[in-house]
Amino acid sequence: MVSINYSSREVCCKIVYYGPGLSGKTTNLQYVHSKVPGNTRGDLISLATEADRTLYFDFLPINIGTINGFAAKFQLYTVPGQVYYNATRKLVLRGVDGVVFVADSQPDKLDENIESLMNLQENLEEYGYNINELPLVIQYNKRDLPGVMSIEELRAKLNPEGRPDFGASATVGNGVFDTLKMIIKLVLDRAKSAGGAESQIKSQSVEAQPVKPEPEQPARPYPAASPQSTHGDAASAGVSGGTAVSTPPPTAAQEPTPVNIAASESGTQPPSGGSYPSASPARQTVDTDAAAEPKKEEPTAAAYRPFPGSRDESSPRKITPTAFAPAQPSAEGDASYERNVLKSETPSGGSGPAGLGSPGMAPPLRRRAHKKKRGFFKRLFGIK
């Protein structure tokens, strides 16, 4: 299942290396990891036993770069080959786009190869995949060992359907990249054919709308545009590339949606650590303010739709994200947030973080009240 994310501009495919135990699936990944440039791959993650046998899966993300504004990412997984790990093996196959079957070329491993291939078929069927429709490349590994079966023999036993196959020796790297390139090609070809209707949609949308999307189009609430036209627009804007970059800026310029803020927050400000410590006093401050003037928050609270029961006025523990508030002009709720924060900051006189102001204010107030009282009693009883 190819995942296409128009927001982060990614196309993500999942490729699983399948095969009997010790056939060299992990070695394939290790070789790819060692040879591919560092900016192209992520870390190789191996969930293995102490004896270096795969327990759950190995995982190697590969990013082959940006194409038409979209990052093409491939996630390579291996499965545990041992027979009794079938439950976990099946889990790894979930959502797979392409399978590399790594077979062991040694004659005494032939039965294991066949059993594993049948197991692959069964597990795929449980997910509703058809092994004949799924991109599948077969790799006859360990060609460098003496006394291995010939490719023709193996092909007759394991690949009567004539799928793409390669001889390989993963430890030295022969055939590893050939296999990988072929499976990526097949996966992309399949994704391409799955999107057969796309070209039609694209042309429709081009007729219906200008190529450059209207500025307010993306910012419109969900059910505004008819789903089909939105689709086509996004498809043409995104994958075909011509207008790919033009989609997000209008959103940003037109209306500062919460997400843009969030993105900039997480991107530029690193205030998490810094803002947390002061969060609780600041929260108290805002609490008192909100309690003093509940009217101001009422209309916006309804528009902002806080979580039921958790943020209403009567709640004993009121959580208000004061640390973020100044930078958070969320479409509806920002006005009230800003008011609250400003109010909480004013008494502190700008002498420090907003949160520290209010506790500092309290003692003088109390003292003054106390003095007044004493004066009253003094006057009452005539004490000097």
Added chain:
Amino acid sequence: MSDDTLIIYEEEINKIESLMTRMLKGAEAKCALLVDKDGHLITRQGFTHSLDTTALAALLAGSFASTKEIARLVGEPEFSVLFHQGKKDHIHMSLVGERSILVVIFDDRTTIGMVRLYAKETAVELATIFEQVMAKSNPKTQQGISNEFADMAQDKLDDIFHD
């Protein structure tokens, strides 16, 4: 099933991200990830810069998948919430609809109760958005990647994968 390509548009992602941001602020958690059950990262919010979110997504999806099998073995359809407690940081995972997992990473500045409360609320709202996403991509308008994209990707392969 293999054909149901997950395509998420800007519009939905915007909604999803704003919901997640709201949850993070409410629960005072560090960061949140939305992960596909297949191990793909859909989106992330909060302070994720120091995290290898790609690997995290794959591993979290893996651990969620394995608990599903455990659930099946003990006669449950699925465990919908998963919680990992650490010394400083903790992870709360909850199921969103049929195919996504909402992951919240938090520390001792908040409580598991707060995270659970907000995550539960958010999961319900996210589930409705995902229903809309699926409704959008289900009709015959199923799209894939363009020919041009596939061809260009294949051209790149030779540059990257060579011995």
